[in-house]
Amino acid sequence: MSGIINFITNKKFINNSFKEYLRINFSFYRYFYIDEPLLFKNKLEKCFNELNIFGRIYISHEGINAQGDILKKFFNKMKYFISQLDPQLNNININIGIDNTSRSFSKLKIKIKKKIVSDGLKNNFFQKIYKKKYLHAKQVNKYLKKKNVIFFDIRNYYEYRIGHFKNSISTYTFTFRDQLKSLLNYINFYKNKKIVLYCTGGIRCEKAASLIYNKGYKKVYQIFGGIIGYINECKNNNIPIKFFGKNFVFDYRLREYISKKILSHCNQCLNKSDYYVNCMNSKCNLLFIQCISCSKKYKSFCSKKCFHIFHQSLL
DSSP states (O other): OHHHHHHHHHHHHHHHHHHHTOEEEEEEEEEOOOSOHHHHHHHHHHHHHHTTOEEEEEEETTEEEEEEEEEGGGHHHHHHHHHHHOGGGTTOOOEEOSOOSSOOOSSEEEEEOSOSSOOOOSSOGGGSOOOOOEEOHHHHHHHHTOTTEEEEEOSOHHHHHHEEETTOBOOOOSSHHHHHHHHHHHHGGGTTSEEEEEOSSSHHHHHHHHHHHTTTOOOEEEETTHHHHHHHHHHHTTOOOOEEEEEEOSSTTOEEEOOSOOOOBOTTTOOBOOOEEEOSSTTTOOEEEOOHHHHHHHTTOSSHHHHHHHHHHTO
């Protein structure tokens, strides 16, 4: 009997230890004027270091853009600190990662940038009067069925490639600044339709929606919390998930699992795959999709050429 008691006790200890060190992935943003970005950064850095937070945070006069991971036991402390840091951050929406089974960052990086999202635009058009229209999960599913609604994916094509809403449109661009340049040409064909924009967490849609709105399009909607917000709301309320594939993320994980459906193909053999890797040749560093079979065959290089260049550099 004592052996069983010891086993149960040890099992409880292991579970408690696991919970003690469980980290969750988070992201948040807010467009608001920060008068002294350096002072703001120093306050944030001090608290985040004390809470053992890892991540990548951008701060500028236009606001804050943050992604990171934190010990679950410190999450509420972080939320409270952020709400007290500036009145504009009170009740800020913080997205919890869809996948919290693995670490996303190895250290904390906080940088002061010209803009929290690089858009290539010279003016701050998004600060003009714009009545934001957010859709929640049930509304999203309802709008996906309507013929007078068009969904635009406000992400890079490599993100769209592994996961998206059915019949949504991509501009097939690889940077946000290029996408904003081509977006107006794409939506010009849908002037009489309702336009729904979505991205990973919502930050890119804020600027894109404002740009479209200020060009005369008034029926512009955004998905609240982006893909992450939509998936979490569906899961928490037993709402059918209509997003197919995987959600690309800009950290070590590279993707979050949403559905079994594989939408993309291996760059080398063209078999179905949605595993992104960076070419092992650091001078190339190409981000590409490679299936397990080709990963073994090409040793995680994007080509035989890169494989030979890398090994020649070791001689």
